Amino acid sequence: MIWNTNLRWRLPVVCLLLEVVMIVLFGVFVRYDMDADPHWVEEKAIKNLTTDLENEFYYRYPSFQDVHVMIFVGFGFLMTFLKRYGYSSLGFNFLLAAFGIQWALLMQGWLHSFDGRYILVNVEKEASHCGGSSCAARGPGAQAHTLVPIHQVKDAGGSMTIHAFGAYFGLTVAWILYRPNLNQSEERKSSVYHSDLFAMIGTLFLWMYWPSFNSAISNHGDAQHRAVINTYCSLAACVLTSVALSSALHRKGKLDMVHIQNASLAGGVGLGTVAELMILPFGSLLIGFICGIVSTLGFVYLTPFLESRLRIQDTCGVHNLHGLPGIIGGAAGAVIASIANIDLYGEEGLAYTFGVERSKTSWNPNMQGRLQAAGLFVSLAMALVGGIIVGLILRLPFWGQPPDENCFDDSVYWEGPSYLPAFPLMTRAETRPVSVAPRTRVCPT
Amino acid sequence: MIWNTNLRWRLPVVCLLLEVVMIVLFGVFVRYDMDADPHWVEEKAIKNLTTDLENEFYYRYPSFQDVHVMIFVGFGFLMTFLKRYGYSSLGFNFLLAAFGIQWALLMQGWLHSFDGRYILVNVEKEASHCGGSSCAARGPGAQAHTLVPIHQVKDAGGSMTIHAFGAYFGLTVAWILYRPNLNQSEERKSSVYHSDLFAMIGTLFLWMYWPSFNSAISNHGDAQHRAVINTYCSLAACVLTSVALSSALHRKGKLDMVHIQNASLAGGVGLGTVAELMILPFGSLLIGFICGIVSTLGFVYLTPFLESRLRIQDTCGVHNLHGLPGIIGGAAGAVIASIANIDLYGEEGLAYTFGVERSKTSWNPNMQGRLQAAGLFVSLAMALVGGIIVGLILRLPFWGQPPDENCFDDSVYWEGPSYLPAFPLMTRAETRPVSVAPRTRVCPT
Amino acid sequence: MIWNTNLRWRLPVVCLLLEVVMIVLFGVFVRYDMDADPHWVEEKAIKNLTTDLENEFYYRYPSFQDVHVMIFVGFGFLMTFLKRYGYSSLGFNFLLAAFGIQWALLMQGWLHSFDGRYILVNVEKEASHCGGSSCAARGPGAQAHTLVPIHQVKDAGGSMTIHAFGAYFGLTVAWILYRPNLNQSEERKSSVYHSDLFAMIGTLFLWMYWPSFNSAISNHGDAQHRAVINTYCSLAACVLTSVALSSALHRKGKLDMVHIQNASLAGGVGLGTVAELMILPFGSLLIGFICGIVSTLGFVYLTPFLESRLRIQDTCGVHNLHGLPGIIGGAAGAVIASIANIDLYGEEGLAYTFGVERSKTSWNPNMQGRLQAAGLFVSLAMALVGGIIVGLILRLPFWGQPPDENCFDDSVYWEGPSYLPAFPLMTRAETRPVSVAPRTRVCPT
Structure with a gap:
């Protein structure tokens, strides 16, 4: 079956229409929070x-x-x-995230900070988290972060509501959209030397700034501070175990860039739920230790199994980076919450950390632990249901999907990638370069 | 005509001399502001x-x-x-910006923060903005930001005084330096696959940090906060309309990396003047919406027209990224300022935002609007006059300009770019690589 | 002699073991500082x-x-x-730094912030500086920063205790590990076009964030502020003189990317010791001016001399970027400290800057200057002694070092770098790409 991959009218119309809708909805509903309003002077x-x-x-x-x-x-x-998907990776991620920011601001605003008339926006609520979720799912992505109804669940860095949800949502969609003949694109489903170096730009910025992600909406002061320290510890430990497993699982002991690029980040995912809890630095190291091992094992054994047996094509290893560590993180949250006590947190600290009134005698750590576990299951269930619905919608034949032999190939949607090396082959001694077709510029109709 | 492109004595002498001048002038004029002086303890x-x-x-x-x-x-x-200009792009930008920081600090210091004896420097006044201006103009660039005499004009993010000024200054210079035979370099005036990915590093960091640019010198508190939110909204909308137009203007609906790299930033430029004003989030989206469309149209229709009819060679699309959106931004500033009122800003907020004494009864929004429009025209006029003067100076034949057939080519000014692919062509099965000339190191005279 | 480069069991066992040791030691010794503890509410x-x-x-x-x-x-x-060392550069730096963070936290904790029972950790003490030191030395690297016993020595940005120490430590190790036949790897000891652009990502982020490095542990307020301004001034001047010398020392006046990538950073190293002292902006420019010149001269004349005469192979130019500027910085610190006076600093400022009790009458600037000079010599002496010890340990034959002909080559330790250009040579007109061996994924044993 040959799909029509010409986006000429579909993509422009969808983008322009969505943006017009955004402008109207923002005009009706969105105003500055007091912190960003000139009346702040008086408020002060x-x-x-x-x-x-x-x-x-x-x-x-x-x-x-x-x-x-x-x-x-x-x-x-x-x-x-x-090796041939750089334009699409950067360009479509850019487009999705730019839309996701606007859309998430509305969704979260209506659900969490709607005062009956306006959504009041400031840098905290700008809700980049949702952008992250949609990117992890690489799809249209409804966010559990927005939808999970149990607000008392602690999930600062979104192990459950962003990562586990996003991963299983995306995997469910991939399961429905399974392409049995995708091996026609197999040759392009790999990296070349420089494409691996470009990918490391992504890995390193994700690794370094993950502590900001896990602490971005934490309480002021010690909670934000603690979430940063915990996340760093987990990430650092995770690098060592990812490297260890990558080498141990190769018959000649060689390292694999795929593991360094991805598994080294699993510690950030796994630390998400407990980021601001009293897990102590060694507990954070331990979570990172486990996540690095599980994630690398996932890349080596589980991803091939998912494809061959469960017909789930997980090209980017979402399951190993977001799925498994997200579940570990959610489980850790349930355990750590259930052992909370006044010695560890102090009386005021305990109330402040879990957001409960000190007079609310009904709250206890054990209940919080069960609540955390419930949050994990709700996230997973919503991911499966949402994934099935969206997957079925995406099977409709008018989306302009590329045929099997053109997957992972920029040239379907992008003008001009000529797949030539940076320069024609010539040495400096030669006077004239081998002729190269210059990049064709856009021809207006 | 063959110019002498050997920079051996000209470049070193100019650099060393300029830096010696800087050291002397800094020694005479520049001291720490109280915030950076050990006497701060007593000041506190x-x-x-x-x-x-x-x-x-x-x-x-x-x-x-x-x-x-x-x-x-x-x-x-x-x-x-x-494809062959990476060394020059990074290296000369580095050099220009490093000098620009020092030079702008002196210029702005003398004009704006000179206490009769010293320029007092702190991180706010360090005046990176000027660096931005000189980069936009890709030339020696006198800054309107420094020179515009009407200090009451609001232009937080420099739509008029940095972007529009810089663009039309640079375009005027390019008009004077027109090279009719530049098509000899045509083959190099294009990208290859990886060079487009490198360019996206630039695009994404510009996009993400533009809110910091537009808010860098805003008033503390709500103004800084509002400038960030507004800029983000504009940038997000701009991505959607850039993508939409890029696809719509291609006969097969394919996207063009040039538009994604550049037009997606136009929203940041267009929001510069109004960044801290009460444009509301939907107004910011609207400006981004328009800028993305105008900028992409500019790339497709206007740039070829400028070159063929007006003899202006705009290789980087400065007119589409800085020129047109800068004018839109300046115009938006005039409109938004003229509708300012106490309801929107509060009494104190209005005075604080526009920097007027509350007792100063002569000020009114309408007057401010006219002042903003005047600021835009002054910027443009100064750009044309300045560009003509500098253009004529640059036509003098002792600057070491490359001949037409060597434009856009690093090898004129840089040792060693061998234009070879990252590795010799060999598969892993082969045992010995094709011989490659190693990069020659500098040979001291 | 053929070494066994198979890391299969050595690397995994070392990584896992070290991480287990870290978890145990963190469990016994590391707790949150009050700023990151829930008891902060009560502390406030x-x-x-x-x-x-x-x-x-x-x-x-x-x-x-x-x-x-x-x-x-x-x-x-x-x-x-x-050109063939990208995976190793990024991957091993990642591994070393991730371990270095944990290890340095323990070392610094025990020596500087041990309360007899616990090391209390916060973002200041997290001690990334040590990571920097170990990276500079590219080796296991004991840190002078940790060990220098004279705590009254001022060295905010570590010119002496990080850069000079790290450089001479590393060079001593390299001297002991000298490989007379390394010229077998000569062909790979050079760059290609795109590898130089990747390196500029490193250069620019180092350059821009060096002010944060030099001010990261400065006193709050004016000291942190002043360290930033001084470092920027030095770095900016350094770019101009690096460019000047690079061009002047080439027979055709062409620039060399090696100098732009490295010498332009020397100003940050040289400013390290004096960063928070009253050197004034022009003094900072002067240090940058000198460092740019000395560092570029080092690359052109000294590195070849070190290799040919002293049998020290300094591939990355550590001596020019960290060694020489570190000594300049240490010397500048001695001079600037010895001319400190109450006029410059204010009475309180002087005491606060040098961390002395105002009643402590024994302190005087002259003594401080001598103390600074002593600090430099202690750093250098420790580097030599430490380097000899570690170098001898590294000569033991069980480390899996690559043979001479495989140095600077990722394929020894990494799965899959196929050294092919980004895409097979084909023009868009051709229908089928030249066959390329896809990247082999890890085969589990």
Whole structure:
């Protein structure tokens, strides 16, 4: 079956229409939060604040920027490892994330910060997290983060509601869209030397800024600080075990860039739920230790199994980077929450960390633990149901999907990638380069 | 005509001389602002400040760093899209920006913060903006930002005084330096696969950190916060319309990396003037929407027209990224300023935003609107006059310009780019690589 | 002699074992500092703090993140200039730094912040500096930063204790490990076009974030602010003189990417010791001016001399980037400290900057200057002794070193780099690509 991959009218119309809808909805519903409104001057006087620094902006802006780097540079470049998919990886990630920011702001606004009339927006609520979720799912992606109804569940860095949800949502979609003849694109489903280096730009920025991701919406002060330290510890440990397993599982002990690019990040995913809890630094190391091992094992044994037996094609290893570590993170959250106590947190700290009234006598750690476990199952269930629905919609034949032999190939959707090396083969001694077809510019109709 | 492109004595002498001049002028004129002086301890006591956080450093440093990333990584990599111009793009941008920082600090210092004896420097005044301006113009670039005499004009992100000025200044210079036979370099005036990926490093860091650029010198608190939110909204909308137009204008609906790399940034330029004004989030989306469309149309229709009819060679599309969106931004500023009112801003907020004394009864929004429009025209006029003067100076034959057939080619000014692919062609089965001439190291005279 | 380069059991066992040891030691010794502990809520009440902003997190987090970018992206990509060493440069730097973070936290903790029972960790003490040191030495690297016994020595940015120490430590190791037949790898000890562009990612992030490195552990307020301004000035001047010398030393006046990539950073190294002292902006420019010249001269004349006469193979130019500028920085520190006075610093400022009790009458600038000079000599002596010990250990034959003809070659330790250009040679007119062996995935034993 030959699909029509010409996007000429479908893509422009969809983009323009969506953006017009956004402008209208923003016009009706979105206003500045007091922190970003000129009335802030008066607000300060009312609240008796002596300094502009109490503006939420100064608590959040550095983390907010780091999270954007993760989404646009991190996820964008991580997928450039495919040798002919660099334009698509960067370009479509850019498009999805730019739309995701706007859409998530509306969704989260209506559900969580709607005052009956307006969504009040500031840098905290700008909700880049959702962008991350949609990128992880590489699909249209409804976010559990938005939808999970149990608000008391702690999930600062989204192990359950972003990573596990996104991964199993995406895998379910991939299961429905299974292409038995995708091996026709097999030759392109691999990397070349420089594409692996480009991918490392993504890996490293994701790794370095993951602590900002896991702490971006934490409480001010110690919680934000602790989430950063815990995430760093987990990520650092994860690098060592990823390297160890990568070498141990190769018959000559050689390392595989795929593991370094992906498994080394699993510690950030696995630490998401417990980021701001009292897991202590050694507990964070332990989670990273386990995630690095499980993720690398997943790449070596599970991904081939998923494809051959379960007919799930997981090209980017989403299951190993987001799925398994997300479940580990959710489970760790249930355990750590259930052993919370006043010694560890202090009386005020305990109430503040779990967001409960100190007078609310019904709350106890054990209940919180069960709540966490429930949150994980709800996330997974929603991922499966949502994935099936979206998968079926995507099977409809008007989406312009490429035929099997053109998957992972920029030339279907992009003008001009000529697949030539950077320069014609010539040595400096030669005077004239081998002729190269110059990149054709767009020809207006 | 064969120019002498040997920079051996000209470049070193100019660099060393300029730097010696800088050291002398800095020695005579530049001192630390109180925020960066050890006497700050005593100042704090005098001002009754209880915390070091009130040091300007903590309000500005994250934005300050982001702006540097834009200038050095962003503009540096953006121009690596040319297949043989990567060294020059990164190296000359690096050199120009490093000098621009020092020079702008002096210029802005004398004009704006000279206390009669010293220029007092801190991270806010370090004036990276000027670096941005000189990069946009890709030339020696006098800055309107420094020179525009009407200080009451609002132009936080420099739509008029940085972008429109820089673009039309540069285009005027290009018009004077028109090379009718530049088509001899045509083959190199295009990209290859990996050079487009390098360029995306530039695009993405520019896109992500543009909110820091537009808010870098805004007032503390709500203004800085609002400028960030507005810029993000505009940039996000701009990506969608750039993609839409790129596809719609191609006969097969394919996307063009040139548009994704450049037009997606136009929303940041267009939002520059109004960044901290009460344009509301939907107004920001609307500006981004328009800028993405106009910029992409510019690339497809206007750039070829400029070259064929007006004899202006705009290789990087400066007119589409900085020129047109800069004018849109300036015009938007005039409109938004003229509808300012106490309902929107609050009484104190209005005075604070526009920097007027509340007792100053002569000020009114309408007047501000006219002032903004005047600022735009002054910027454009200065760009034309300045561009003509500098263009004529640059026509003098002792600058070491490359001949037409060597434009866009690193090998004129750089040792060693051998234009070979990353590795000799060999498969892993082969035992010995095809011989490659190793990169020659510098031979001292 | 053929070494066994199969890492299969050695690398995994070492990594897993080290990480287990880390988990145990962290479990016994490492706890959160009060700023990252839930008891912070109560602490605030006790200390009468009105705002969470006084949490150390908000003073340090942006710098802390910048320093991580330097270590992981900066040093990782800087060494990708070698045409076949990209995987190793990025991967092994990643591994070393991830371990270095944990190890340094313990070492520094025991020596500097051990309360008899626990090491209390926060973002300031997380001690990325040590990671930097180990990267500079490209070896296991004991850190002078940790060991230098004279705590009154000022060395904010580590000119002496990180850069000079690391460089001479590494060079001593290289001297002991001298390989007379390394010229068999000569062909790979060079760059290709795109590998130089990848290296510039490293250079630019190092350059931009060096001010954060030099100010990361400075006192709050003016000291942190001043260290940033001084470092920027030095770096900016250094770019101009590096470019000048690079051109002047080439017979045709052409620039060399090696100098742009490395010498342009020497100003950051040279400014390390004096970063927070009253060197004034023109003094910073002067140090950068000198460092750019000395470093470029080092690349052109000294590196070949070291190899041919002293049998020290300095592939990355560590001596020119870290060694010489580190000594300049240490010397500058001695001079600047010895001319400190109350006029420049203010009475309180002087005491605060040099960390002395105001009543401590024995302290005087002259003594401080001598102390600084002593610190430099101690650093160098420790580098030599440490380098000899570690070098001798590394000569033991069980480390899996590659044979001479496989140095600078990823394929020894990495699965799959096929050294092919990004795409098979084909023009878009051709219908089928030249066959390329797809990247082999890991085969589990």
